[in-house]
Amino acid sequence: MKLKTSWLFALGIIGALVLYLVVRSLITAGAGGKAEASQTPPADAIPTVQVIAVPETMHPHAVVIRGRTEAARAVVVRSETAGVVAATPAQEGAFVRPGQVLCRLEVEARAATLDQARAALRSRQLQHQAATELAAKGYRSETQVLQEKANLDAAAAAVRQAEIALEQINIRAPFAGVFDRREAEVGTYLAPGQPCGTLIELDPLLVVGDVPETEAAKLRIGAPATAKLVTGETLSGQIRYVARDADPQTRTFRVEIAARNPGNEARSGLSAEVRLGAGAGRAHRVPVSTLVLDSAGRQGVRYVTTDGLVAFSPVRVLEETPEGLWVAGLQGPARVITVGHSYVGEGQKVEAVLAR
Incomplete structure (x- = not known):
């Protein structure tokens, strides 16, 4: 049976197409193998890493904690005597000076009592003078003169007591605040003993906080400190107190900073970020991205030695700034790896190229 011409034509086309696909696949496989072989680096090739030269410098250390402002002194001013309040000269929330009257009580009979005491004093003075003159003439004994002197002293004491009682109607500020x-x-x-009001001292202003037990030993009385308040204000002062006994619940130590507060602008009870001066020491500033973990889980940086080998140094972060991290742990100038530190290991030979 003879095939039709159309079928022969179709079989010829199919055969040509199959032949083309087979030849193309063979050519592509050969070219791919050559390209892959050309991209595979030699087994003994030295990897390249980018580094930055980090000098060792003296850097002031700081302990950063969260704190709050407190009044240096807060006193409830109380009445020393009984009476009805007649006036309140000091406005609530106003600044007052030492001795300024906060509350004034009714005078009542205190003024009359003082007048009576003064009159009795004048009488005793005259009696003492007369007794002295008569004793000089021999008409009075020394004992009588001494008795009149005692009566005079008692009258003077009564006047003083009446003056104090009258003054006590003025409830005064014990300090500026x-x-x-x-x-x-x-x-x-x-x-007696009931309150007129509360007086607080805001200059100097205290900034207080709690320091971890690992940092407390670094602080010294008189060291500089700054506090950035939640309102945006910044206060500067000195450490005036570091507790010696830890809080039994938190195992932290209370620290107090005395800061100048001209005009009483900063208020008591504000949150603050406090930087406490803790001396100075050798440190390096490195980019945040250079921190890695070694096989033991320690945080540190990888750097290239003078022999071109990769080394690891555990570091302790001292301070974080917009320019990078200040860390302690590196020794001397170091070429810290910035690119490629995750793909090399300690002791590996590398080619170090300065990062741009």
């Missing part, structure tokens, strides 16, 4: 809260209004009856 802010009259933060008034607790007695006009017409309020105050018994």
Whole structure:
């Protein structure tokens, strides 16, 4: 049976197409093998890493904690005598000076008592003078003169007592500060010991916080400190107190900084980021991206030695800045690996190229 011409033509086309595909696949496989062979680096090739030269410098160390502002002194000013409040000259929230009247009580009979005591004093003075003159003439004994002197002293003491009682109607500020809260209004009856109001001292202002037990030994009284308040203000001062006994719950130590606060601008109770001066030491500034972990899980950096070998040094972060991390642990000038540190190991020979 003879095949039709159309079938023969179709079989010829199919055969040509199959032959083309087979030849093309063979050529592509050969070219790919050559390309792969050309891209495979030699087994003894030295890897290239990028490094930066980091000098060793003296850097001030700082302990950074979270803190808060507190008044240097806060006193509840109380009445020393009983009476009804007649006036409140100091405005609540106003700055007051030492001795300024915060609350004034009714005078009542205190002025009359003082007048009576002064009159009795004048009488005793006259009696003492007369007794002295008569004793000089022999009409009075020495004992009578001494008795009159004692009566005179008692009268003077009574005057002083009446003056104090009259002065006690003025409840005064014991120091300069802010009259933060008034607790007695006009017409309020105050018994001895009852409060007129609360006075706080804001200059100097205290900034207090809790230091971890690992950092407390680094701090010294008088060391400089700064506090950046949540309001954006910055206060500068000195460490005035570091606790010797840790908080039993948190195992932290209280630290206090005394900072100047002109005009009482900063308030008590504000949150702050506190930087405490902790001396100075040798350190290196490295990019954050250079930190790696070794096989033991230690944080550090990889660098290239003078022999061209990769080495690892564990480091301790001292401070984080926008320019990089200040770390301690490296020795002397170092060529720290910035690119390729994750693909090389300690002791490996590398070619170091300065990063641009």
